[in-house]
Amino acid sequence: MPYRIVERIFSDCDTCPSFLLANIHGSTSVEHNLNKMEEIVQIAHEKEVNVVIFPELAVTGYVWNAQDSANVFELLHEGENNRISPRLKNIRDSLTEGRGGLEYIFYGNTRLKGGNFYNSTFILNPGMDCCDEQYVYDKVFLPPNEKRFFTQGADNRLSIDTKWGRFGFLVCYDLCFVELARLYAFVDEVDAIITMAAWHSEAVRDYPHMNIRTDHYYGFIWDLMNASKAAYNQIWSLGVNWVGTHEKSMEYFWGGSGIWAPSGMKLLGGSNLKEELLIIRNVDIKQQRAAEQDDFNYRIEFESFYRHIEHPAKSTRFLP
Secondary structure (H helix, E strand, C coil), X not given: CCCEEEEEECCCCCCCCCEEEEECCCCCCHHHHXXXXXXXXXXXXXXXXXXXXXXXXXXXXXXXXXXXXXXXHHXXXXXXXXXXXXXXHHHHHCCCCCCCCCCEEEEEEEEEECCEEEEEEEEECCCCCCCCHHHCEECCCCCHHHHCCCCCCCCCCCEEEECCEEXXXXXXXXXXXXXXXXXXXXXXXXXXXXXXXXXXXXXXXEEHHHCEEECEHHHHHHHHHHHHHHHHHCCEEEEEECEEECCCCCCEEECCCEEECCCCCEEEECCCCCCEEEEEECCCHHHHHHHHHHHCCHHHHHHHHHCCCCCHHHHCCCCC
């Protein structure tokens, strides 16, 4: 199917990476989702981008509140990462490394370990085995619906070094916990955090005396969290989300995939209504991050104050 493609150019540095963010609609058909991924990868080759990012659970689609959860587990088994390895190998074999072109694909899928399913992030690259645990990130924070199907990941953050910078990974609800992003930025020293999501839109917040109401509070939080994650930590934030209505639950996904600079400013944003492929070229990751830190470097200020305090919590005063 034809996709609307939105392209922007960040800089004149043609050795800097180009990203494709798949702001797409998911299905509960593994075959449909794999075909869509392969189609988008082909577009990425034609457009000569370097990195493609798909949403959370890109292979299976998102889980739903079925009365009989056996249907969901059947889907998770069908799309489990090891079971689709021949399709993944075909995609990985099309990638290049060190010669320009498409080098990395980041995608969400389920994996089975010790009889338990995990909601995970995987990496396709010619030099990596995508099923090797050292290259996998398991979602840490699970909303109530996901706890029926997935096991919580451990405190085992994943960061990878590329020639363009260091990337860290979050999955959806992880975005709401600032400690994870702070650890990536201040301890792991990543330049960018990639968040894959199946982020819903619809939730009501109503302040009648102020004449303020929204029916899309979760959508508001998606934009806010990505911007603040970037600004507080002075890192890049790339968020990729499903868009449209879930075919089983009829819940609506916000879309709004995008890229936020280390200032927290949104440079490119996807539709909240329809599928789009967002391409941003020549993203000067390290240089722009350094430029932001020339003004104020939050990490240096933070560490210069707290490094002498062995137990910061003991410095807190609690008044009666």
